[in-house]
Amino acid sequence: MTTPDPDPQPAPRGTSRRGLLGLGAAGLVGLAGGAVLGRATAAQAGPLAVGSSAVGPSASEAHAFYGAHQAGIATPVQDHLHFAAYDLSPRATREDLVALLQEWSYAAARLTQGLDVSATGAVGGNPAAPPDDTGEALGLPPAHLTITIGLGSSLFSTGDSADSDRFGLAAQRPAGLAPLPPFLGDALQAEWSHGDLCIQACADDPQVAVHAVRNLSRTAFGRASVRWSQMGFGRTSRTSAAQATPRNLFGFKDGTRNVLGTEEDRLAEHVWVGEGDEPAWLRGGSYLAVRKIEMQLEPWDRTSLAEQERVLGRDKAEGAPLSGGTEFTEPDFAAGAIDVASHVALAHPDHNGGATLLRRGYNFVDGTNALGRLDAGLFFLAYVRDLEQVITVQRALATDLMNEYVRHIGSATFAIPPGVAPGGWVGETLLA
Amino acid sequence: MTTPDPDPQPAPRGTSRRGLLGLGAAGLVGLAGGAVLGRATAAQAGPLAVGSSAVGPSASEAHAFYGAHQAGIATPVQDHLHFAAYDLSPRATREDLVALLQEWSYAAARLTQGLDVSATGAVGGNPAAPPDDTGEALGLPPAHLTITIGLGSSLFSTGDSADSDRFGLAAQRPAGLAPLPPFLGDALQAEWSHGDLCIQACADDPQVAVHAVRNLSRTAFGRASVRWSQMGFGRTSRTSAAQATPRNLFGFKDGTRNVLGTEEDRLAEHVWVGEGDEPAWLRGGSYLAVRKIEMQLEPWDRTSLAEQERVLGRDKAEGAPLSGGTEFTEPDFAAGAIDVASHVALAHPDHNGGATLLRRGYNFVDGTNALGRLDAGLFFLAYVRDLEQVITVQRALATDLMNEYVRHIGSATFAIPPGVAPGGWVGETLLA
Numbered sequence: 001m002t003t004p005d006p007d008p009q010p011a012p013r014g015t016s017r018r019g020l021l022g023l024g025a026a027g028l029v030g031l032a033g034g035a036v037l038g039r040a041t042a043a044q045a046g047p048l049a050v051g052s053s054a055v056g057p058s059a060s061e062a063h064a065f066y067g068a069h070q071a072g073i074a075t076p077v078q079d080h081l082h083f084a085a086y087d088l089s090p091r092a093t094r095e096d097l098v099a100l101l102q103e104w105s106y107a108a109a110r111l112t113q114g115l116d117v118s119a120t121g122a123v124g125g126n127p128a129a130p131p132d133d134t135g136e137a138l139g140l141p142p143a144h145l146t147i148t149i150g151l152g153s154s155l156f157s158t159g160d161s162a163d164s165d166r167f168g169l170a171a172q173r174p175a176g177l178a179p180l181p182p183f184l185g186d187a188l189q190a191e192w193s194h195g196d197l198c199i200q201a202c203a204d205d206p207q208v209a210v211h212a213v214r215n216l217s218r219t220a221f222g223r224a225s226v227r228w229s230q231m232g233f234g235r236t237s238r239t240s241a242a243q244a245t246p247r248n249l250f251g252f253k254d255g256t257r258n259v260l261g262t263e264e265d266r267l268a269e270h271v272w273v274g275e276g277d278e279p280a281w282l283r284g285g286s287y288l289a290v291r292k293i294e295m296q297l298e299p300w301d302r303t304s305l306a307e308q309e310r311v312l313g314r315d316k317a318e319g320a321p322l323s324g325g326t327e328f329t330e331p332d333f334a335a336g337a338i339d340v341a342s343h344v345a346l347a348h349p350d351h352n353g354g355a356t357l358l359r360r361g362y363n364f365v366d367g368t369n370a371l372g373r374l375d376a377g378l379f380f381l382a383y384v385r386d387l388e389q390v391i392t393v394q395r396a397l398a399t400d401l402m403n404e405y406v407r408h409i410g411s412a413t414f415a416i417p418p419g420v421a422p423g424g425w426v427g428e429t430l431l432a
Numbered sequence: 433m434t435t436p437d438p439d440p441q442p443a444p445r446g447t448s449r450r451g452l453l454g455l456g457a458a459g460l461v462g463l464a465g466g467a468v469l470g471r472a473t474a475a476q477a478g479p480l481a482v483g484s485s486a487v488g489p490s491a492s493e494a495h496a497f498y499g500a501h502q503a504g505i506a507t508p509v510q511d512h513l514h515f516a517a518y519d520l521s522p523r524a525t526r527e528d529l530v531a532l533l534q535e536w537s538y539a540a541a542r543l544t545q546g547l548d549v550s551a552t553g554a555v556g557g558n559p560a561a562p563p564d565d566t567g568e569a570l571g572l573p574p575a576h577l578t579i580t581i582g583l584g585s586s587l588f589s590t591g592d593s594a595d596s597d598r599f600g601l602a603a604q605r606p607a608g609l610a611p612l613p614p615f616l617g618d619a620l621q622a623e624w625s626h627g628d629l630c631i632q633a634c635a636d637d638p639q640v641a642v643h644a645v646r647n648l649s650r651t652a653f654g655r656a657s658v659r660w661s662q663m664g665f666g667r668t669s670r671t672s673a674a675q676a677t678p679r680n681l682f683g684f685k686d687g688t689r690n691v692l693g694t695e696e697d698r699l700a701e702h703v704w705v706g707e708g709d710e711p712a713w714l715r716g717g718s719y720l721a722v723r724k725i726e727m728q729l730e731p732w733d734r735t736s737l738a739e740q741e742r743v744l745g746r747d748k749a750e751g752a753p754l755s756g757g758t759e760f761t762e763p764d765f766a767a768g769a770i771d772v773a774s775h776v777a778l779a780h781p782d783h784n785g786g787a788t789l790l791r792r793g794y795n796f797v798d799g800t801n802a803l804g805r806l807d808a809g810l811f812f813l814a815y816v817r818d819l820e821q822v823i824t825v826q827r828a829l830a831t832d833l834m835n836e837y838v839r840h841i842g843s844a845t846f847a848i849p850p851g852v853a854p855g856g857w858v859g860e861t862l863l864a
Contacts, residue, residue, distance in 0.1 A: 135683020207666035225804035234639035251567020306559040372657035
């Protein structure tokens with residue numbers, strides 16, 4: 001998954017990239033019809049001209065955009081996140097949605113290779129027009145940027161009336177795609193929840209991730225707007241055996257038992273929607289559950305080491321289960337050293353019918369609240385084959401000792417379409 | 433300035449570090465008196481025991497904490513910032529202030545070397561007590577962390593009454609240390625302005641910078657609390673010839689003419705409070721001006737390339753002045769190609785009596801506002817020998833074409849004491 005793609009999707013022939021950037025979207029849709037566009041491009045050959053941006057020295061720092069699965073799930077977790085949830089405009093049509101997903105795919109194929117959002121870039125276009133690319137990533141390497149596109153349940157219908165199925169997608173809605181049910185202790189806020197679409201941009205340079213979300217938001221102009229967004233840092237999990245297990249803001253290692261991108265069997269069992277699963281259009285894709293979790297750091301920091309370790313069920317220094325061994329030793333729940341209400345006990349697959357999540361969360365610090373405390377926590381991202389896996393684990397955590405120190409303030413779920421071949425676009429299996 | 437210091441300040445003999453962490457501060461002050469503490473330690477030898485944290489492979493990633501000047505000014509700019517402004521408790525005494533600055537210095541000397549905040553660290557202490565260190569940086573290298581401590585004007589007195597000089601510092605207040613005067617177009621908010629003290633923590637890993645501010649805030653518990661804080665990324669200036677000039681969120685290179693850490697003559701002229709300057713206690717120090725500047729990215733992104741370049745007075749691709757040449761060519765204002773109201777013209781030292789700033793700002797993205805627009809901008813940090821330099825430049829910018837796209841929402845000024853020798857503490861020239 002780390003091979004650079006030398007040939008991003010070509011721009012549609014005879015269509016200025018300007019028209020694709022939302023600044024002239026109405027004209028574009030009128031010109032060719034969105035759905036035709038993506039398929040037409042698949043038949044084209046020829047590499048896309050490189051924009052004004054010097055591609056860094058680092059093709060090795062680029063993840064392929066094209067593939068069986070979208071990048072940003074099983075690929076190694078990067079250091080920084082910019083996540084954005086979008087709502088479609090009340091006036092947006094199915095054609096607008098198709099065109100947007102095509103243009104996002106085109107842009108993502110370029111951005112992930114360290115290119116400008118379009119061939120005319122930040123400075124190569126008409127001086128009398130706004131630049132296609134906002135420019136702040138000019139000269140920066142790809143920084144392992146991945147762009148992962150998701151579809152929210154509200155896209156499929158917003159109610160029971162015929163009017164609510166404005167994109168004609170109700171019949172194709174995955175049976176399990178819905179907002180997560182209420183959990184004990186939820187303190188959800190609408191401003192951190194839901195969305196018709198999402199973009200997860202991860203990179204080893206936050207400026208690269210911010211640049212991606214900013215330019216994709218520009219692309220969406222007039223058709224979709226950002227509902228909420230989140231910056232994250234210091235990944236709280238690992239998806240590669242080469243990555244050390246990072247620590248969350250409670251100071252504990254997080255993600256020790258995570259599904260790794262090399263574990264094909266576990267990915268097939270727990271993460272990818274499989275060949276026998278429904279709906280067919282989502283096969284090779286996944287589901288994403290998002291939770292914005294405030295961590296009450298000051299009370300936590302005043303808790304004794306022994307109590308912190310009891311809450312987690314692991315020791316703080318090494319991350320080993322309190323039943324003994326090293327970080328990667330399986331916990332021995334029968335030995336009695338691990339509290340039954342500890343986080344490790346309640347979240348363990350053995351206690352949840354095998355439910356396993358691919359976690360890809362990030363720490364966040366949004367500043368300081370009115371009490372002078374860090375407004376900080378965990379932006380939890382989990383990829384699963386079925387959202388029921390998340391619901392099972394989250395229900396089990398109802399009695400988690402950790403609940404005294406965390407508060408869930410945001411929640412969202414998305415269907416993550418499969419990856420696409422060069423020339424394709426994310427969502428084509430649903431919308432083409 | 434990049435040589436690691438193998439011998440951070442030893443902990444005071446016979447004093448548990450627990451007592452220094454604010455959790456037992458009252459006891460500590462009662463024990464020895466704050467002012468005695470710092471000087472006593474200077475007489476001690478012997479290296480401090482290393483805590484539980486493995487020091488990374490990277491002594492080369494550590495900046496010395498001790499030196500003639502505080503690190504974090506002329507040292508090469510790191511990629512990430514966590515800045516915090518603090519207010520002292522209404523009950524805090526001069527002894528509390530002294531003890532806090534001593535404990536901050538002790539902790540900063542350790543943290544910058546990749547050590548835990550104390551020798552007992554995140555896990556080495558009494559299991560029945562909260563750990564001294566919050567632990568999320570365990571195992572991380574120093575990441576070039578610098579911790580720079582500043583003193584706000586409100587520390588020196590808050591009014592004309594005798595009561596307002598609660599720390600007995602009014603007579604030592606630098607004549608030029610005051611909040612910046614109002615500027616045309618200011619939209620300042622108290623929640624982003626001022627503070628009795630500040631910590632600028634910069635590092636190449638945001639988790640390391642966040643860990644530093646979090647643990648120094650813990651140290652301050654009961655004596656000072658965070659008034660506001662700010663995360664930043666993607667430095668918007670350079671202070672080393674080895675660093676490429678980065679781009680700000682307008683997509684333009686920023687800091688081309690910045691004062692470099694190797695330019696001793698320019699540093700002496702523009703940044704360091706000199707041997708002949710008053711007050712004597714600040715010699716070797718500097719002044720810091722902070723401005724939180726919102727950037728209106730969406731209107732900017734809809735502006736033509738030609739207009740963007742007219743506003744800046746430089747071309748977007750290379751950063752060359754519009755009068756021609758390359759990034760480092762001096763602008764030729766007489767040639768007529770550069771608008772007299774452009775940013776480069778108004779900010780240029782030739783038009784401001786030579787006023788020159790050492791800029792060390794960062795981009796910020798605080799999320800999305802109610803309109804779905806990025807809540808983003810420039811967290812401007814400038815170090816100067818005299819705040820009058822900042823006032824001169826900011827007044828000149830009153831007619832800046834860029835003002836249509838920016839809004840100043842926060843402002844603060846701090847005196848930055850000189851650096852200290854091993855065993856010393858920041859602020860000792862004022863308070864000892």
